Amino acid sequence: MNEFENLKITSVELPNNDVNETLQLHDESIFKDLLENRKDIFLSTEKIKVTVEKSAESAQSAREPRAEPKTIIEFLEQKSLLKSLNQLIEKAGIIGEENSRLLLFLITISYFNKSPLHGIVQGSSGSGKTHIISRIADLMPQEDVLRFTRITESSLYNWGEFDLFQKIIIIEDLDGLKEDALYALREFISNQVLRSSVTIKDKKGNNKSSHKIVKGQFSSLSATTKGETYEDNMNRSFIIAINESEEQTRKIIDYQNLKNAGMIDRNNEQKAISFIQRLVKNLKCYEVVNPYAMELQLPDKVKNKRRLNEMVQSIIKQITILNQYQRKQTSDGKLITEIEDLQQGIEILFESIILKIDELDGSLRQFLEKLKKRFDGREFNRFEAMEYTGFKKSQLQVYLNELVRLEYLKQKGFVNKGFTYKIGYSDDIGKVRQELKEHFKKIIDKLKSEASGS
Structure with a gap:
């Protein structure tokens, strides 16, 4: 190989088919130009060597197996678990509602705990409340x-003793349940058991009384348009208001359009769902x-403070369980909550706590804020409100009547001549939100300061 160290292999691009034809059609001087402009095939034997080595490396890398995708355990061990999980939930097809979808996920996976959690998603008709609980259930x-x-009314009493044990119950329309069914559901949520006295026939065909027990350790998600109607159930459940803003609507529409245009891979969506299912297992x-x-104290303005405190603590507990591959344990095998779990729990629960403070439910509050933004200080009629908010006549009238009843709106006029409305009471929910944020921030900052000082 050494005797050919200075060897160069070049090529000449002829303007015609061969040398003879080129000579016939051109002057002899063309060959001088062609030789001067010839191209090296290889610059040197060194380049041949490098090329061969690169080819060998490429072949070797092709034979080596690719790195496996991140395993479930590795995923659960990462520091930013909740953030990564939230992104994965979005890949699974749940768009927007970042904190709400994470809260619903935490509520749902509590079904294998001794004290499972329950959520009620409240929103106007067509807002997507049933869709979001259904998609969370898919995970x-x-x-x-x-x-x-x-x-x-009686169906919950007729399940087998353990048929509802460690299950997830999705109720797509809470408004369709009658009072007896709501009562049974409420008792299930509170006591995790239904006991009933029933009449059965013995072997001889005689009627006799019997004691029937159904145990119900389950988490549940329900959807409703009438949050205030189920106050007893709401006191036992986390309330999540559907985001009905224009921004959220645009996110959903953009996603739907991308999906219909074939720009979103449905296989990736299914892979994300499958991965989360295995993660839960x-x-x-x-x-x-x-x-x-x-150290975690709720502000005095919160309604049903005792029950809400228990719910806040339970979500923090659930976040700790989700972070189980990163948390230390006591000598008897209990997980130890860290300050990060508190901080994440408060952030995720913030809107739900606001709903507990607010006199208005989520949809009604969003409706009022829209009216205040457009009509604060002047009268308006239902047609103007309908045009601005986009609500249909029936739903709009329900909201207007409720705000009049609660004295947030003043109503003038007569049935046969029509009514006009004006903002009667303009509370500052923004100020309440800011005060609540500062309240929790002080608690977290104090805990972090004490932890760093120790």
Whole structure:
């Protein structure tokens, strides 16, 4: 190989088919130009060597197996778990509602705990409340999910003793449940058991009384348009208001359009769903110790403070369980909550806490804020309100009547001549939100300061 070290292999691009034809059609001087402009095939034997080595490397890398995708355990061990999980939930097809979808996920996966959680999603008709709880249910192991459009008065009493044990119940229309069914559901949520005295026939055909028990350790998600109607159920459940803003509407429409245009891979969506389902199966049930529980105090303005405090603590517990592959344990195997869990829990729960403070439910509050933005200080009629808010006549009238009843709106006029409305009471919910944020920020900052000082 050394004797050819200075060897160069070049090529000449002829303007015609061959040398003879070129000579016949051109002057002899053309060959001088062609030789001067000839191209090197290889600059040197060194380049041949490099090329061969690169080819060998490429062949070797092609033979080596590619790195496996991140495993479930590796995913659960990462520091920014909730952020990554939230992004994965979006890939699964739940667009926007960043904190709400994460809260619903945490509520749902509590079904394997001794004290499962429950959520009620409240929004106007067509706002997507049923869609979001259905999509959250899709992320769970499907053998554990029970979906109901309606529940009859006595059906919950007729399940087998353990049929509803460690299950997820999805109620697509809470408004369709009658009072007896709501009562049974309420008792299930509070006591995790239904006991009833029933009449059965013995072997001889005689009637006799019997004691029937149905145990119900399940988490549940329900959808409703009438949040205030189910006050007893709401006191036992997390309230999540659907975001009905224009921004959220645009996000959903853009996603739908991208999907219909074939620009979103449905296979990736299904892969994300499958990954989350397997992730849920890898979570284990733990007892949790929160060393900061005494430091977390709710503001005095909160209604049903006792029950809400329990709910806040339960979400923090659920976040700790989700972070189980990163949390330390006590000597008897209980997970220890960290300050980060408190901070994340407060952030996720913030809107739900606001709804507990606010006299108005989520949809009604959003409706009032729209009216204040457009009509504050002047009278308006229902046609103007309908045009600005986009609500249909029936839903609009329900909201207007409710705001009049609660004295947030003043109504003038007569039935046969029509009514006009004016903002009667303009509360400052923005100020309440800011005060609440500052309240929790002080608590977290204090805990972090004490932790760093120690």
